[in-house]
Amino acid sequence: MKLVNTSVKRPVGVIMIVLAVIALGVVSVRSLVIDLFPKIDLPVAVVATNYEDAAPEEVENLISRPIESSVSSVEGIETVQSQSQSGASLVLMMFKNGTDLDQALLDVREKVDQIxxxxxxxxxxxxxxxxxxxxxxxxxxxxxxxxxxxLTKIADEQIVPYFERQGGVASVTVEGAKEREIQLILDQAKLQQYGVSPQALVESLNSSNKSVSVGQIDKGNQDLQLRVTGEFESLEDIERTIIQTESESTIHVEDVAEVKDTFKEKSSEVLVNGKSSMVLSIMKKTDGNTVDVAKNIRSGMEDLNKELPDDVSLDVVIDTSEFIQMSIDSVVKNILIGGIISVFVLLLFLKSIRATVVIGLSIPIAIIATFALMYFTGETLNVLTLGGLALGLGMMVDSSIVILENVYSYRQRGYSLFESATKGASELAPAVIASTTTTLVVFLPIIYVEGIASDLFTPLALAVSFSLITSLVVAVTLVPMLSSKLLRKVIDKDQGRRYWFDRFLGRVNNGYQRVLKWVLKHRKTTVGGTLIAIVASLALTPFIGAEFIPASDQGQIEIRVETAPGSSLEHTEAITEKVNKKLTKYDETTEMSFASVGTDDLGMGSSVNQATFTMQLIPSSDREKTTKEIVQEMDKDLQTIPGAEITVSSMDSGMEMGDPIQIQLKGTDHKVLTELADQIVTNISKVKGVYNPESAASEGVPQMTIEIDEDKAAEYGLTEEQITNQIQLQFTGQLATQYREEGEEMDVTLLYPEGERSSINDLEGMNIQSQSGASIPLREIANLKEIQGPVTLLRENQQPQMNVTSDIVDRDLMSVVGDVEAELDQMNFPEGYSYQIGGQAEDMTESFTDLALALVFSIFLVYAVMAIQFENFLFPFIIMFSMPATVVGVMVGLFVTDLPLSIPAFIGIIMLAGIVVNNSIVLVDYINILKRRGMNTYEAILKAGPNRLRPILMTTLTTVLAMVPLGLALGEGAEMQQPLAITIIFGLTISSIFTLLLIPVVYTLFDDLTKKMTRRKKKKTVE
Structure with a gap:
């Protein structure tokens, strides 16, 4: 080939290009974004709306339903879900994959604006x-x-602005901060004495707290702006604000209210390692590098700690980049170990340090070039792309081995260095390109895969493809060039070395020849035995099971504490303190923990009866128990605490995949759905593997409903809105105006004394003021009734819904889902009510379906490439018989290692479709060459098999052994690549054995069939 001749003739040019690629790769790897997993494209939009002090039913009817109806017509929407709870509405829109979310958000905004x-x-x-x-x-x-x-002042004025200036930081959120507020504590008796209503107070404050422009006048050549200033400049200004009474007299605010410069009532509390504290959450920019952002923040902390007061300190609570860095380091370490093993295998087989160097140099150059390609395609450096590199590592040397062996054979026959390099490389370059192409084409059907499987598969496929393409270029350019320079003394110096390994290979070769002769004599037994092995391996399927994504032991634990609905913050804090005492038992395995009492998630309001603990354990290598084992132990300990529902779960996936099991109940009535959900929780609790099942329909919040009698209210000249506003002012307060001080803006709020707004008696004894100034007891114009109101109302596609979720332990997802569905099928659902399995189980089913379709197309494409290569339809068909035998290796591998089938394992199966045929191509191609030289089929097979055993062993061992460190799941975060590695290791190993034994048998069977058909045609022609 011209490319080979050019590279050998112009070594300086090749070296300069290689150096340029290395420089580009080094720059690229420093610029690559480092993350734990590839970016997951979730086309989801959210509309969050607050509706303070409204009950869930009111939120659903007045907020959620109108928004649902308006956005349902937006193009590309698959599902609309709404969540209505006290004081807030959340509407989620899930779009089809491939939807332009930027345009979709504009459409959603337009629809929401209309209503x-x-x-x-x-x-x-x-x-x-x-x-x-x-x-x-x-x-x-x-x-x-x-x-x-x-601390709040320090955070707002020093820390937050400083952190937000750091590279890659998008925003900093402060939890546990105190918000300053000017409170006007109303004196009800004095209000009545002076005949002043709270509304009059609000109007006076607003009218007095204004600065407005009133025009302009001329002053010589200048225009003077006229501006009336009247904003409050001090608390005294607020106290001295004039109020006009009904009797036309004037009083001041201080006559009817006490002005207090204080802080808003806290609705949450943050504890770090059991101590009251504040927590700053650091968000990175969309294109930010997690590891770099964390480094910038840590560097900033060192500078800030020097400037802060001695009794104030900043400490890292949880740093997600630590696990990312450890995971990346462990993968890189495994790649290096795999590379060393591959080089050692080459050294054993090639018996030459120089020859090993020729091939060994192709590995780092191909990897560095791959980094450059990854950078320009926008891929991140994560455990999956690095796992792809680890897989490609063993396969990188395959092309180089084939080229070098042929160059070496020419050198042994006495050809010059130049002739050996050019002839040897040019002769096999087409075959090497074809075999690499069969591996690459399996990735083309990725276009048919959608969702999370595509997000995970595409970066991995690109990493492997880039590494194979670069290794192919290296094999046909750099390897011949280096061979022409470094193989000068290879014949004299290295001949006869390592006799022990040559003798070992000789015994293996002799044993293979004997077995090959036996299988050729017992062809039916061989084919039958293969079929039995395949069927037997498929019988292992129920014992293997399936899961979605393997969980990584990140060492993060979440503990959710939920006290009785309606509990006060103080009561929840008391329960939280009990949890803290129990957790001291785990101090040795815990790096840091923080608790948030009273949550505020995505604008959904505060829940003072809930607390969330987030704990970071020490690295898995430093503790004896896994995170899941610690979770189960903690859960058992914490269940002894009365007065709260406590749930302990691990946060080990590193990806927000949702609950493993989610049962979506649909019907027409929320109450019936709630009853069904409770029944399902009871039923599935008996299923082995189900852990912490819970219903979204938790116990209702105690509510006091106020039913206003409109007729009676009208008699006093009152409307329902006027009565509601007065009740709200009494028990919630009312924002009157804003007060600015030194650039800080704070609320001025009207409040009644706490003793007049805290009990049922305060409500029952409340007086409503009419337009005439008369006071009417609330009980005269309204009925008070205490009920249990729902906590959250869910809807999907404008239909009521209720979810039951569960984690799983000690069993695979598919097996648990099967048993759960069996339990659900035994239940009698009312007419119009149904269930659907969602969560990870649904994603797993959809992903497996997509990947199965991709596998079918991959097999077809591999056949098509081989048909083009051989210019024959029969020989590719023979080679394809190496694929079914792969099932044996995959199933045995997963069964032996006790790993369920998962997306990484399925991806490994697809990749095997392109890898396993390479050995068969080498074997069948050589059999055809020998037949063309005049040998019969039997002789050609007996010679081709032992002759090609050595290169087949080399390419198989380098690929398999390079994956062993990943297969052993050494280091942090290796769980994700383990199923992929195990699939490749066992699948390729078993397939290679069947390739060496089954393919020759299948070849003879098809050869016999071809001869019979040819004889029949001749007979018909003669007749």
Missing amino acids: KGALPERAGDPNIMRFSPEQMPVMWIGLTGKEPEA
Whole structure:
């Protein structure tokens, strides 16, 4: 080939190109974004709306339903889900894969704007946003030391602005901060004495707290702007604000209210390692590098700690980059180990340090070139792309081995260095290109795969493809060039070395010849034995099971504490303290923990009866128990705490994949759905492997409903809205105006004394003021009734829904789902009510279906490439018989290692479709060459088999042994690549054995069949 001749003739040019590629690769790898997993494309949009103090039913009817109806017509929407709870609505829109989410968000915003005017006045503006797993914080930092008020000021003025200036940081959120507020504590008796209503107070404050432009006048050649200034400049200004009474007299605010400069009532509390604290959540930019952002923040912390007061400190609570860095380091370490093993195998077979160097140099050059290609295609450096490189590592040398062996054979026959390099490389370059192509084409059907499987498969496929393409280029350019320079003394110096390995190979070759003769004599037995082995391996399927994505032992644990609905923050804090005491038992295995009492998730409001603990364990290599084992032990210990429902779960996937099992109940009535959900929780709790099943329909929040008698209210000249506003002012307060001080803006809020707004008696004894100034007891114009209201109302596609979720332990996902469905099928669902399995189970089924389709297309493409290569339809068909035997290796490998079938394992099967045929191509191609030289089929097979055993062993061992470190799951985060590695190791090993024995038998069977058909045609022609 011209490319080979050019590379050998111009070594300086090749070396310069290689150096340029190395330089480009080094720059690229420094610029690659490092992350744990590839970017998961979740085309989801969210509309969050606050509707303070509204019950879930009211939120559903007045907020969620109108928004659902308006956005349902947006193009590309697959599912619309809504979640309505007290005071807030959340509407999620899931779009079809491939939807332009930027345009979709514009369409959603337009639809929401059209119905915004129809929403209640008290409802906040809908907040429309894109949902992404990248919205999770990369770090949590604890701020401890002084009083919360002082810490809040330090955080707002020093820390947050400083961190937000660091490279890659998008935003910093503070939890546990105190928010300053000016409170006007109303004196009800004095209000009545002076005949002043709270509304009059609000109007006076607003009219007095204004600065407005009133025009302009001329002053010589200048225009002077006229501006009336009247904004409050001090608390005294607020106290001295004049109020006009009904009797036309004037009083001041201080006459009817006490002005207090204080902080808003806390609805949450943050604890770091059991101590009251504040936590800063660091969010990175979309294109930010998690590891670099974490480094920048840590560097900034060192500078800040020097400037902060001595009794204030910043400490890292959780740093997600640590696990990413450890995972990447472990994969790189495994790649290096695999590379060393591959080089050692080459050294054994080639018996030459020089020859090994020729091939060994192709590995780092191909890897570095791959990094450059990954950078220009926008791929990240993660455990999957590095896993692809580890897989490609063993396959990288395959092409180089074939080329070098042929060059070496020419050298042994006495050809010059130049002739050996050019003839040897040119002769086999087409075959090498064809065999590499069969491996590459299996990745083309990725276009048919959607969802998470595509997000995971595509980067891996690109990494392997890039590594194979670069290794192919190296094999046909660099290897011949280096061979022409380094193989000068290879014949004299290295001949006769390592006799022990030559003798070992000789025994293996002799044994193979004997077995080959036997299988050729017992062809039916061989084929029958193969079929039995395949069927027997398929029988292992029930014992293997399946799961979606292998969980990584990240060492992160989440503990959710939920006290009785309606519990006070103080009560929840008391339960949290009990949990903290129990957790001291695990101090030796815990690096850091923080608890958030009273949550505020995605604008869904605060829940003072809930607390969430997030714990970071020490690395898995430093502890004896896995995270899941610790989770189960913690769960058992914490269940002894009365007064709360406590759930312990691991956060080990590193990817937001949802619950393993999610049962979606659909029907027409929320109450019936709630009853069904409770029944399902009871039933599936008996299924082995189901862990912590729970219903979204938790116990209702105690509610006091106020049913206003409109007729009676009208008699006093009152409307329902006026009564509602007065009740809301009494028990919630009312924002009157804003007060600015030194650039800080804070609320001025009207409140009644806490003793007048905390009990049922306060509500029952409340007086409503009429337009005439008369006071009417609330009980005269309204009925009070205490009920249990729902916590959350769910809907999907404008139909009521209820979810039951569960984690799994000690069993694979598919087996558990099968048993859960069996339990559900035994239940009698009312007419119009049904269930659907969602969560990871649904994603797993969809992904496996897509990957199965990709596998079918991959096999077809491999056949098509071989048909083109051989210019024959029969020989590719013979070679394809090496594929069914792969099933034996895959099933035995997963069974022996006790790993369920998962997406990485399935991807490994697809890749095997392109890998396993390479050995068969080498064997069948040589058999055909020998037949063309005049040998009969039997003689050609007996000579071709032993002759090609050595290169087949070399290519198989380098690929398999390079994957062994990944197969052993050494280091942090290796669980993701383990199924892929095990599939390749066992599948390729067993397939190679069948290739060496079954393919010759199949070849003879088809050869006999061809001869029979040829004889029949001749007979018909003669007749």
